Amino acid sequence: MTADIARRHTQQRQVVLEELRKLTSHPTAAELYEIVRRRLPNISLATVYRNLEFLTKMNVIQKLETSGSKARFDGDVSSHYHVRCTRCGRVDDIHGLPADLVGGEVSNFTSYEILGHRLEFVGICPECGRRQEEDDVTNVS
Ligand SMILES: [Zn+2]
Ligand SMILES: [Zn+2]
Numbered sequence: 001m002t003a004d005i006a007r008r009h010t011q012q013r014q015v016v017l018e019e020l021r022k023l024t025s026h027p028t029a030a031e032l033y034e035i036v037r038r039r040l041p042n043i044s045l046a047t048v049y050r051n052l053e054f055l056t057k058m059n060v061i062q063k064l065e066t067s068g069s070k071a072r073f074d075g076d077v078s079s080h081y082h083v084r085c086t087r088c089g090r091v092d093d094i095h096g097l098p099a100d101l102v103g104g105e106v107s108n109f110t111s112y113e114i115l116g117h118r119l120e121f122v123g124i125c126p127e128c129g130r131r132q133e134e135d136d137v138t139n140v141s
Contacts, residue, residue, distance in 0.1 A: 012040060012051060013051045013055070016048055017051075017061065019032060020073055024092075026091040029073070033045045033048040056073070061077065080097075081097050081119060082121065083120075083122065083123055084122050085124055085128055086122050086124065088128055090127075094121065102119065
């Protein structure tokens with residue numbers, strides 16, 4: 001019986017991890033829950049959340065601590081920067097930027113021993129930009 005429960009827990013964690021790694025959208029726990037539920041109909045949001053916290057602690061995934069919005073999760077733990085749309089909240093990766101954009105410089109300005117940094121770009125995503133243009137056209141005509 002106990003072995004069954006342990007097996008189920010491992011399976012749930014595996015599914016949460018697999019589904020997160022398939023996505024590049026940096027989902028919130030609630031968004032990922034909707035996807036995981038298709039494979040595990042009995043899983044709860046609390047379980048998905050607990051697994052995400054656990055996987056974050058194990059450094060298998062990363063939690064994006066972004067300003068003022070719900071925590072989002074990333075199956076890609078390589079160091080890369082993110083850009084967040086201020087309209088719809090979508091978060092995308094920025095590829096090709098040097099991973100240590102400001103880390104080296106900052107030690108010139110503080111006596112802290114710097115362990116890392118969080119840098120988030122904000123902007124308007126292509127879809128929201130397009131929607132804006134369409135609204136403008138509608139308003140003119
Ligand atoms: Zn947007
Ligand atoms: Zn990312």
